Amino acid sequence: MTRLNDKWFRLVGIPVMALLANWIFYDEINRQHNQLFWIDWIFSLLEVSLLWTISRYGILRSRRRYPDLSQTRPRILFQIVWFVITTGLVRLLTTFLYDTSLFWGYHYTPIRYVYNVAVGLFGIIPIAAIYEGMYLYRQWTVTYYEAQELKKINLQTQLESLKEQVKPHFLFNSLNTLQGLVMEDAKEQAVAFIINLSQVYRYLLQSNEQVLIPLSKELTFIQAYVELLKTRYEQGLVLELAIAADVLDYGLPPLTLQMLVENAVKHNRISTGSPLTIRIESDAAHNLLVVNNLQPKQTVVPSNQMGLANISAKYRLLNQPDPIIHRTEHIFQVSIPLLPNVQP
Known part of the structure; x- marks a missing residue:
């Protein structure tokens, strides 16, 4: 499977995404139930890590199945389906566990289930877009330089062929001139x-x-x-x-x-x-x-x-x-x- 060199992206991205998601989407309701911010952030960090890892696996699978630049559309479609299904299942499962256990001290309404799934997708899709953008740029660069190298090799081959023609061509013309001089004595x-x-x-x-x-x-x-x-x-x-x-x-x-x-x-x-x-x-x-x-x-x-x-x-x-x-x-x-x- 293709190796993803994204160590620093994950080390920085997961904590930042957990912090922003918790602050933007859940800070108000957590304050209403007197939840400590650092506890909320730790659980948010765990959930983001899980979603990121699952999504990353889907990205790798899509690249292995559709690796070429010409296969960008099916690769992106594969990722979208993967994100919707896996993020939906993970968010529904964690919401169900919080709901039934009253972990946060309150029950979740059906709208809250939908909201949590939407938040998960809202966080994952931009991250996936960054991964895909980096991959497309890398693929384009490789394709471009391969094309340039092939073009250069082709030109070099043509040039060598032409150079080999120039030498005998020049000699042939010179011998014709020499022949004329000899015939003129x-x-x-x-x-x-x-x-x-x-x-x-x-x-x-x-x-x-x-x-x-x-x-x-x-x-x-x-x-x-x-x-x-x-x-x-x-x-x-x-x-x-x-x-x-x-x-x-x-x-x-x-x-x-x-x-x-x-x-x-x-x-x-x-x-x-x-x-x-x-x-x-x-x-x-x-x-x-x-x-x-x-x-x-x-x-x-x-x-x-x-x-x-x-x-x-x-x-x-x-x-x-x-x-x-x-x-x-x-x-x-x-x-x-x-x-x-x-x-x-």
């Missing part, structure tokens, strides 16, 4: 490309295991990455930076910029006569804006939104809002929050 460019690729891929493998990385490091990487792309696109790809100095130590999930740049390159035409310009800038609210001019390819490129999904999953794990996407006829913009206090 651009050996010097191919060698330079391989050297840059090894440096960039090392950073990719190392940083992707971190939760956050300083913006300054990510910017250094993205400049090297764009230089890698320029081996293929030359002057057709332009990178512009406008970053305030006070946000360089702010953090963001690693490879965020790489995925956004890759997304822009994938979906837009790139040529020397019509360059793709990618601008990375910070705003006053400590957001990072990645903006590129729109010049969609004539052939639609299939997209599984892997890059944006990866970024969103990382921000959700950090309890941060998703990136905000703004698209017009001429530009595509992604706004991502920068997080403070990240050590370089």
